Amino acid sequence: MNDILAGGFATLGAGFLGSIPFGLLLTRWAGLGDIRNVGSGNIGATNVLRTGRKGLAAATLLLDALKGTLAVWLVGALLGWNWAPFAALAAVLGHCHPPWLQGQGGKGVATALGVMLGLGWPVFAVAALAWLAAAAVSRISSVGAMAAMAAGAASSWFLLDPVSATAVTVAGAYVIGRHEANIKRLMAGTEPRIGRKE
Incomplete structure (x- = not known):
């Protein structure tokens, strides 16, 4: 019971760590105001890039x-690897639904990539390469992001244990689901391309 309680608190802590809104904090520190009033209103790196500050966008990512x-x-490290997949999911959910922002966070792409790296760097490598390739070909950030999530999820079943693979797959599917508006714009041919401010 003590192990379960400790794991629960640790998972909650992972969620709070994931909830730190770096995009919002960095743009405010840079004197750019509230990033939620720019472009898509998202707190992630892609929207930070719409401010024209590539360095801030890279730092956010x-x-x-x-x-x-x-x-x-x-x-x-603290509780054993069995708890790591739960921490991974908590971190992604924390980023997507930070309590400090009334649950209105980012889409979770960068944080999901981060947990892939934490669970197994080969999965991260596959996802990152898929992101770079899809984004380079399409010049559309959301296409790269969703390709990364799909590739990471698929490769995790060959490269990770089943519990970790499940966590990566659930996280990837959730992140893709948060791109519903992007998917609609892609179908309509109105999705902005990388570097465009609107």
């Missing part, structure tokens, strides 16, 4: 990914 990796590694 890196920090959003690292918080996912750190959540997995910390919980795994």
